[in-house]
Amino acid sequence: MKEQLLKLKTEALNQLKECNNNADIEKVRIHFLGKKGQLTAILRSMGSLSPEERPEIGKIANEVRTTIEEEIQSMKEEVHRKESVERIKSETLDITMPGRIPEIGRRHPLMKVKEELESVFMRMGYDVISGPEIETVQNNFDDLNTPYDHPSRDWSDTFYISDDLVLRTHTSPVEIRVMKEAVKAGKLPIRMVSTGRTFRFDDVDDTHSPMFHQMECLVVDKGVTMANLKDSIDQFVKELFGTSVKTRFRPHNFPFTEPSAEVDVSCHICMGKGCPACNGTGWSMELLGCGMTHPNVLRNCGIDPEIYSGYAFGMGIDRVAMVKYGIPNIRLLFENDVRFLKQF
């Protein structure tokens, strides 16, 4: 039995020498030391030994087991060390390699203009309010003093969701909401702007889209006059386009303002001298519609026009973005072509 044990030891140590990974070492361990392993089998048969032989063979068996176990342990450490060396070799960093620059997103040109406009007005003390894109016919038309036969109410101009609901055709209904709430909360005067999406039944061309963006402005206070309106518009146009830009007011007609006007901005290319871009007029675009809030509109919201007056204007933001960034076609704003958007 003694020879058997020593042979087993040699065999085990030889087999271990051949191992070069943990799985192989484990196989050897199970083969010799496992529950059904060879050494265990020998130990089980020790019962057949005489009482004199037993201590001696027991001692040898223990030595064999310890030797194999120690060898297994040192082999495992060796494998671990080799693996670490390999790993470190394969993970070596070449710090001279050029880095990969992550792509950083940009603000959409429309959002840039919207945020710039809002911040100009916030600095002037206006509240920035948002309103829903689905509006009641009452807010979008009725309370804005729009006659029942006004063409803007036509099914061919407006997206109706039901007889009483539309996709808002302008941001002016936000004025109605704000005035009604201010009256309810006893919080007059009002100075607010509101930007957002608006919808009209338009065919797409270079300057039209069925979805576009507007900004609305409303001031209601005691003693507000057309002079205040002209002054605020002039001030904010200069903030937006620079101090050399001029504004021009032309009489116009809107149901919700009286008097009403349209405002043009001097051509930013020729600075008002006249060039092909402005057809030699010196004026490049209709920027906005404006006017003194109609007494009927104030009354519809519960405000006494004998005590309060107001001015308002509404402006296409897409137009502003196109002029500001020299964008020739409104489609470019909505196609989400990264090559276009990357330029801003």
Ligand code: DAH
């Ligand atoms: N809502 C008008 C439009 O979409 C623009 C407008 C004109 C708004 C005059 C106003 C205003 O607040 O006073 O064409």
